[in-house]
Amino acid sequence: MIELDARRLMCPMPVIRTQDLIKTLASGANVRVTCTDPGVMHDIPAWCRINGHLLLAAEEIEGEFVLTIQVGAMA
Amino acid sequence: MEKQRKAVALISGGLDSLLAAKVMLEQGVHVEGINFYTGFCVEGHTHAIRKKDKAKPKRNNALWSAEQLGIKLHIIDIIEEYKDVLINPKHGYGANMNPCLDCKVFMVGKAKQWADENGFDFIITGEVIGQRPMSQRRETMPIISEESGAEDRLLRPLCAQNLPETLPEREGWVNRDELYDFSGRTRKPQMALAEKFGFDDYAQPAGGCCFLTDKAYSVKLVDLWASRGKRDYALDDIMLLKVGRHIRPREGFKLIIAREEGESNFLQGYKKQFTTLKTISHNGPLTLLDGVADEDGIKLAAQIVARFSQGREASEVEVEVADKGQVQNLVVKPLAPDEIQEAWRV
Numbered sequence: 283m284i285e286l287d288a289r290r291l292m293c294p295m296p297v298i299r300t301q302d303l304i305k306t307l308a309s310g311a312n313v314r315v316t317c318t319d320p321g322v323m324h325d326i327p328a329w330c331r332i333n334g335h336l337l338l339a340a341e342e343i344e345g346e347f348v349l350t351i352q353v354g355a356m357a
Numbered sequence: 358m359e360k361q362r363k364a365v366a367l368i369s370g371g372l373d374s375l376l377a378a379k380v381m382l383e384q385g386v387h388v389e390g391i392n393f394y395t396g397f398c399v400e401g402h403t404h405a406i407r408k409k410d411k412a413k414p415k416r417n418n419a420l421w422s423a424e425q426l427g428i429k430l431h432i433i434d435i436i437e438e439y440k441d442v443l444i445n446p447k448h449g450y451g452a453n454m455n456p457c458l459d460c461k462v463f464m465v466g467k468a469k470q471w472a473d474e475n476g477f478d479f480i481i482t483g484e485v486i487g488q489r490p491m492s493q494r495r496e497t498m499p500i501i502s503e504e505s506g507a508e509d510r511l512l513r514p515l516c517a518q519n520l521p522e523t524l525p526e527r528e529g530w531v532n533r534d535e536l537y538d539f540s541g542r543t544r545k546p547q548m549a550l551a552e553k554f555g556f557d558d559y560a561q562p563a564g565g566c567c568f569l570t571d572k573a574y575s576v577k578l579v580d581l582w583a584s585r586g587k588r589d590y591a592l593d594d595i596m597l598l599k600v601g602r603h604i605r606p607r608e609g610f611k612l613i614i615a616r617e618e619g620e621s622n623f624l625q626g627y628k629k630q631f632t633t634l635k636t637i638s639h640n641g642p643l644t645l646l647d648g649v650a651d652e653d654g655i656k657l658a659a660q661i662v663a664r665f666s667q668g669r670e671a672s673e674v675e676v677e678v679a680d681k682g683q684v685q686n687l688v689v690k691p692l693a694p695d696e697i698q699e700a701w702r703v
Contacts, residue, residue, distance in 0.1 A: 291625055292596070293417060294394055294398075294417055294419075294432050295394070295434070296393075297417070297420075297432055298394060298432050298433075298434045301431070301432060321417070324416060324417070325417045325420055326379050327419065328417065329420055329422055329430070329432075330422040331419065331424060332423045332424050332428070332429060332430055333430070334426075334429075
């Protein structure tokens with residue numbers, strides 16, 4: 283699992299950081315992004331859908347938003 | 358079989374760019390979207406700050422547009438590079454601090470660079486002649502094509518029939534007869550086309566998608582530059598211009614006073630970087646002090662903060678002043694309403 287700390291960043295910066303990290307990874311890799319902007323709960327799933335990545339989980343944990351993504355073959 | 362041509366579409370999240378991309382998809386072109394984040398975009402973070410906005414959906418319209426179109430979207434961080442566009446615009450500013458023409462030239466240039474690097478044939482935008490007073494006029498269309506370096510690889514599907522033929526039209530990659538001749542400020546043709554394509558939930562931003570077109574925001578930006586004696590900024594600076602009441606009672610510092618709980622929560626994230634003030638004898642908003650204040654200045658700041666607290670009518674209010682781990686409590690009399698000078702409000 284590759285961790286990405288996107289705390290204190292406001293959308294769309296967490297999406298951009300996620301996108302730029304995933305660009306460097308092979309299909310099938312798993313990434314966990316931790317954020318504080320609730321907007322990510324909408325934006326990151328939408329970004330995954332249009333770019334062919336699989337959202338494995340999107341949870342709120344103690345006031346933070348944690349999204350787990352599997353890098354898709356379309357990346 | 359003829360090679361499928363590839364276009365990169367500038368996607369702002371508004372209706373015009375959505376339609377322009379759709380027109381290309383209808384002609385069998387492979388389209389991917391590109392969206393630039395300058396730091397001044399109304400999209401995104403501002404929705405997350407103010408509590409009153411929380412009822413609104415936190416949709417990023419560029420992502421939403423891409424999803425409607427079924428295309429990929431590449432979001433590019435241009436915060437650093439954009440500084441030069443804003444600080445030194447060759448073509449000047451619009452009604453406020455909006456360098457719209459330079460901005461468009463810059464973004465089309467970046468899209469051209471991206472297209473070259475990724476094997477795309479041409480660039481499309483949702484521009485319409487006469488739609489915007491500064492950047493979308495008949496005279497500015499060739500300026501954007503030329504200065505961006507895109508030249509005749511820049512196609513505007515919504516008004517192409519009013520413009521000279523571009524490379525994709527000449528080469529038969531797209532059919533000019535199936536492009537459009539929209540012009541002027543009316544939105545009716547776009548709305549009709551949206552209906553034809555089955556789009557009924559598109560974004561219609563009243564004041565555009567950039568804070569730099571906003572008068573109040575621009576005033577704060579100019580004040581920031583004047584107070585620092587130089588035209589420069591960091592991302593945190595331009596984020597904070599979107600939040601709170603800004604009051605500059607002395608040349609050397611200003612106060613950023615949260616207007617409600619959502620803004621107070623947002624400002625909490627800046628406690629390590631700024632001197633903060635918070636009333637403790639009464640409920641009140643979190644306040645950042647941006648700049649340098651002497652003892653008298655701190656006292657005045659505390660009196661102003663007390664004015665915006667629940668203790669505004671009290672004879673005394675206790676205010677906690679915290680500066681990088683050092684905390685002092687001051688007991689002050691809140692300023693009267695008429696003691697807060699109009700000229701202090703940024």
